[in-house]
Amino acid sequence: MNDLLALPTMPTAQATPQASSSALLRLEGIQTFYGALQVHFGLNLHVCRGEIVCLLGGNASGKSTTMKVILGLVKPRAGRVLFDGQPITGLPTPQIIRRGIGSVPESRRIFPEMTVRENLLMGAYTRADREEVRRDYEQMLERFPRLRQRLNQRAGVLSGGEQQMLAMARALMGRPKLICMDEPTMGLSPLFVDRVLDLIQHINQQGVTVFMVEQNANLALQIADRGYVLQNGHIVLEGAARDLLGSPEVRDAYLGGDAR
Amino acid sequence: MPEFTLRAFADQLVNGLVIGNIYALIAIGLALIFGVANLINFAHGSVYMIGAYVGWVCVTGLGWSLGPTFIVVAVVCGVLGVLIERFGLRRLQSEARIAPLLATIGISFALDQLVQLIFSPNPQSFPSPLPATRVMLGGVSIGALDALIAAITITIAAALFAFLRFTRLGWALRATAQDREAAQQMGVDVNAINALAFAVASVLGGIGGVMIGMYFTSVYPTMSYGAMVKGFAANLLGGLGSVPGAVIGGLLLGLIETFGVALFGSTYRNLFTFVILIGVLVLRPTGLFGAQRAMPPEPLTGTFVANSKPVRIPWFVAIGGLVAAALLPFISSNPYLLQIFTNAWLFAMLALSITLVTGTAGQMSLGQAGFLAIGGYASALLAMRLGWPLELSLLAGAAIAAALGTLLMWPVFRLRNQYVALATLGIGEVINQIILNWEGLTNGVLGLSNIPPLSLFGLPIVETAPIYWFALAMLVVAALFQWRLTQSHLGRTWRAMREDEVAARAFGVSLHRYKALAFIAGGLIAGLSGAFTAHMYSYINNETFAATTSILGLTMVILGGMGNMSGAVVGAIALTALPELFRPLADARYLLYGVVLLLLVRFRPQGLLGTV
Ligand SMILES: Nc1ncnc2c1ncn2[C@@H]1O[C@H](COP(=O)(O)OP(=O)(O)OP(=O)(O)O)[C@@H](O)[C@H]1O
Ligand SMILES: [Mg+2]
DSSP states (O other), X not given: OHHHHOOSOOSSSSSOOOTTTTEEEEEEEEEEEETTEEEEEEEEEEEETTOEEEEEEOTTSSHHHHHHHHHTSSOOSEEEEEETTEEOXXXXXXXXXXXXXXXXXXXXXXXXXXXXXXXXXXXXXXXXXXXXXXXXXXXXXXXOHHHHHTTTSBGGGSOHHHHHHHHHHHHHTTOOSEEEEEOTTTTOOHHHHHHHHHXXXXXXXXXXXXXXXXXXXXXXXXXXXXXXXXXXXXXEEEEEHHHHTTOXXXXXXXXXXXXX | OOOOOHHHHHHHHHHHHHHHHHHHHHHHHHHHHHHHHOOOOTTHHHHHHXXXXXXXXXXXXXXXXXXXXXXXXXXXXHHHHHHIIIIIIGGGTTSOTHHHHHHHHHHHHHHHHHHHHHHOSSOEEOOOSSOOOEEEXXXXXXXXXXXXXXXXXXXXXXXXXXXXXXXXXXXXXXXXXXXXXXXXXXXXXXXHHHHHHHHHHHHHHHHHHHHHHHHTTEEOTTHHHHHHHHHHHHHHHHOTTOHHHHHHHHHHHHHHHHHHHHHHOGGGHHHHHHHHHHHHHHHOTTOSSOSSOOOOOOOSSOSSOOOOOOOOOOHHHHHHHHHHXXXXXXXXXXXXXXXXXXXXXXXXXXXXXXXXXXXXXXOOOSOTHHHHHHHHHHHHHHHHHSOOOHHHHHHHHHHHHHHHHHHHHGGGGGOXXXXXXXXXXXXXXXXXXXXXXXXXXXXXXXOBOSOOOOEETTEEOOSHHHHHHHHHHHHHHHHHHHHHHHHSHHHHHHHHHHHOHHHHHHTTOOHHHHHHHHHHHHHHHHHHHHHHHHHHHSOBOTTTTOHHHHHHHHHHHHHHOTTOHHHHHHHHHXXXXXXXXXXXXXXGHHHHHHHHHHHHHHHOTTXXXXXX
């Protein structure tokens, strides 16, 4: 088989990045319900290796639910989720995490009664390589010097911005292939928003694929490669970030979503 | 009041601390489970009791030493805890919190009765195998068992602390307790953590059971219930779900109880527990020290009333049933059968009152037997002491039950869900304890005897058939009364309150007033049933209307369908008559009740006839 399809050898693993076939994450025909309320109506999207993809949409358009479907916290009634080519639909959340997905949940969800240190190490819960974990831990403290100062304090007393840093550092401690972030800039001051966006780019440059949900379209599209616009459970627009940036359709989609 | 020398004081201090150590062990277990699963585990006391029995079998029956005994107890109880979590509770995780709570009640009924069936309800003597020598330490006498209990508890507490602080699994457990969904997103298998919490808690509970068995030199099946309530009071005192709080709360409770008993006498032992339980729940639900940890949020909507379409009973079926019931004495003159059905009608009144308070108004009451007790005592005393005619004393008994009972239930009105269940249970128990201790009025443990028999217009009613008709007539009147209420504007308001307290308040409903009205109406019906019971038996004591009666009534209600009046009657008939009609069941009736409750919650929460 391989011989037949053999192409001129190339040094990289993915020889022909035919955009969607090498997708790290792929959602196909997802339909989600909360009781009688339908949230997704046949959602399709994909995230390729190395990309930053953002999912935009107004309130209650179903963005967080998309995250939950990926993470296995909500089971879709129809459709499937593929990660690294393998179906993960219906798997329990811990197993999905073990396959290499990190999560920065909506409104951070750090463990408030645990110390900053314990929070960080919880991020590496699935890993058995103690030495490597220790190295990553040190590295994380280099990257987030503010956390180092507060290692033994309860995470609940950190400021919102610090908690966001902690949530991101915690997710990175799991060495994910894909990191899912739900509104990482929510409720942050402009200064912190910039830092978070820088950080996301930095993470991405280190080889982590990023899928993020954002309300703040203009900011998110500045760092993203591609974007999707979700409205009432349908993808109404998708494309390269620079095409979406400032496009009137994006604005309309938002207005449409809100005016519902 | 006995004189307190310094010596006596020091001895009591040691006693209090030793008992407190054991309460702390139980409380730690409850705290772990509450923290991780957000559940008040009523089966915890049963695990503790089973631990005590396993220890007793090992030491007294097999002559083992304490080392292997503790190991076997730990293994048996740990496995039992995991089984309870896995098969009793896991499937209920996504239900309203009251569902698993009821399941744990069912499990505890079943376990307690099983132990009774195997080892008899009688206490078994459990002498400690340790030498009886006591050493004097700075003027305080300490026995070998005291020292052992302290050593074991401190070791366990230290080990648990280290486990929670320094191990990955311990972190995962704490993370799950703080934010279940976030813990899952870190890759924690929260189901496994749940099972772990139950296992650890059950091991601690079982070891506590062995130690208390040796300390009081006896084990008996009903020790389970008291232990669970004490563990919970201790836990509440230190802050719900907090492990260090549980230790402090346990020690405090041990001290309060020991000094209280020394000052007032041993019948007061349990009163302190319940007063603390209710006091803390109402005044400081975060516990004495839990300043930062708020009470875990409970959903704002009603209790566990599964949505369903109730079965409509056509009017001719209802009338036909009533006629058949009225004609029963002509069909069968078997007095035994009539007595069973008289009992069923009296239980049906209790069930009606519970279905009103819990089903219609959404206040999960586990203390409804308190209304029976007040009604019974009030009517009996009015007839005995003041010579009131029966018609009057019955009605007055019902009225007093409604008024006094509702007043006592008042602290519950601020609480929600699981806490309502726990507080009503505590208040029912306080009523019981007051009856036990107010000897001048109630004659204490001896109870009231020679209560004037039932009568109507001066004619005594002592034959089985007239008593049967009297009870049936009361049930019919009560049911009509309740039917009118639930169909009125009041009934609609109750249901609105049950569905969503916040919304109801937003519409200007004064919640306290409507909750009070529900308890008053339910209290009238239950009080009447209790009053009738007192005259029918001509003898009552504090155990006639025990806490288990409340739970039995609730099981009837769930069996029939919450808020469903015909369901309450059907449930009462089923659970009163079935064990009697199938004689072999009678000895295992609480096993039956427990299993019925467990299966209903799991497989048919809407009951037989559906919820209304
Ligand atoms: N657990 C739940 N049970 C029932 N309905 C839910 C639940 N979670 C979300 N919903 C509903 O599903 C819809 C989509 O919610 P979702 O949280 O996915 O929106 P979102 O796009 O993330 O909104 P936001 O921008 O406000 O975070 C909303 O109408 C919401 O009310
Ligand atoms: Mg959201």
